[in-house]
Amino acid sequence: MIKTYGYAVLLSVLALQVGVPAAAQSIEVRNAWVRGTVPAQKATGAFMEITGKSAVRLVRAESPVAGSVEIHNMTMENGVMKMFPVEGIDLPAGKTVKLAPGGYHVMMMALKQQMKAGDRVPLKLTFEVAGNKRESLELSVEVRDITGEKRHSH
Secondary structure (H helix, E strand, O other): OOOHHHHHHHHHHHHHHOOOOEEOOOEEEEEEEEEOOOOOOOEEEEEEEEEEOOOEEEEEEEOOOEEEEEEEEEEEEOOEEEEEEOOOEEEOEOOEEEEOOOOOEEEEEEEOOOOOOOOEEEEEEEEEEHHHEEEEEEEEEEEEOOOOOOOOOO
């Protein structure tokens, strides 16, 4: 017999593979993608839109394709780009927060393989939900080309 939680995670992963939103009990992830890399490149970013049905906080990200995964932000100060890790990202109830180039994102470092357009990579997100409980969502995320464009098939 499959546990309800395991079944929900399986449905979430399958939903992402066919391009519809993934939802855990209280979190929805849409348009998740990883920027492709060139050979020998050791870092890339993952981007997405996250909506919490209630107030939640993204506190951790993991992937077996990277030696280290951190939640980052990027700002411009006096014309200089600064990127830095953050402890988490608050997601107000019912509001969509975009993790996008030039702002919050998931930084994947010490890559173990090249990220090739059209591939899919596993990404696990962990959220703090009500009562300091943790909820995780396992995704299968599309790799796009280095410009962030979706792969086109002819």
